[in-house]
Amino acid sequence: MILTEAGESYLKPIKHIFEQLERATTELKSKQKIGSLKLAVAPAFLTRWLMPRMERFQARYPDIQIEISSSTGLIDFSAGNIDMAVYFGNGDWEGVEAYYLSPAKLFPVCNPKLIRPEQPLNEPSDMRFYPLLHVTKRKDEWHDWLQQNGLDPKVFRRGLMFSSGSLTAGAAAQGLGISLSNVDLVRPEIEAGTLKVLFDQHLISTRSFYLVYEKRSTVTPAMSAFKEWIIEEMVGD
Template sequence: MPTHLPLQALRTFVEVGQRGSIKAAAEALHVTSGAVSQQIRLLEERLETVLFTRERLGLRLTEAGASLYPSLLQAFAQIESAVAALEASKKRPTLTVSTVASFAASWLVPRLGRFNQRHPEIEVRVEATSDLADMRRDRVDVALRHGLGNYPGLEVKRLMAPVLVPVASPGLLAGDQELNRPQDCLNYPLLHDSDRADWPLWLAAHEAAPDPRAERGTAFEDDFLLIRAAEAGQGLALVPEVYAREEIAAGRLVQVLDKPWPARFAYYAVTRPDAMQRPEIKAFIHWVSEEAAASL
């Protein structure tokens, strides 16, 4: 018996078995009755088995045909279901959101379920990247960025300014160094974000005298890496409180001073100028603005 059977003959067998008539199966398949008869004959020859008994009012499955029919009926139903799902997904609006990994993990992803509940018809794809070039090439629909909001040629909506807190690993603070005032932080290694601006600004905001040590230390491109370095005891880090909340609760980090300070940078939703014409982007911007306002 051959291992590969003609798919069209199998499909024809299912249609005839379902309708009990060559003519009805031909109408369902949009072929002639002769073509249906030929496919059934081909299948019976390949299987070396009679599948139908010809009767005056139509066709009846033989015992062999009746044993084969349910499995093939289910298989073709699954094929039709898979194709229908593919067609539906092609019509479903999709939205690609780009942000840095730390913001995605600590803020966006835990809230994203609420957007999915509100807009189940929109498929959201989250990409962890800091590059805006993909947006200009139409690959990214919405970018969530931390900066000064200066993105030429793009639409920018301010979402929120994070509150920065100084944190460190408990082990780093186990020595005899005092840490009671903001300027005492300068006696420890400082960990920075990529532009090294936050520590000098934080110290100035708390009336500490200017000191070149405020700009020294290792810098990291991503807040996630900054927090990991602080956990490893490499120095004091000034990070958004929302990022460090879980680590502080778990005892991996401690807030060294009760001196929070809003950063000069803020989070922004960045889109192409014509993006708000698409309902899915408009819905996401509205939702993320609500979430940002609620988290302040």
């Protein structure tokens, strides 16, 4: 299109406005390419691992808007309310892509104040004098750890039972007994001195954390960015 002399005179003083609009539009489109991400995360992983690291993700991807919810069950991705989730289990779930994040290494931990002077914890067999805290649906973990170390589970005291590993760790930090905990999830308590790793012997759990999303879903740039970031963080640990 060829402007008349009058049109060119009109355009000159407002040309910079159009240029600013073009830059703003380009910037907006760039942000929209990253988009938003809705996550559902197992509570223990969310509070003890993910939240302390989210600042780093936001620093790298400031344009990704994230909405996080906690969930203990399987997600109905077909409802369209969740893009990705972090599950705890054996990785065998139908209809989803599941990416193994890291092994769950379980160590005996307790509050140092629990240990009585007359009954020190010098070796694993000494734990028979203290209550062992259990996760209701994972009673096999203590059984397997004890047998793995040549000990008879029958001679050990069963303490309180809880619905999650996060609760058993919290109870241990309160001095209620010894829990078998994933050290990656109780590091804050270890650093604060409310939990102490008792022995180097550990159990590699048959269950772990997985990043999952629906097989049929379109993988958005935001989903790809989060997947890449969380795997990097896991390797860094």
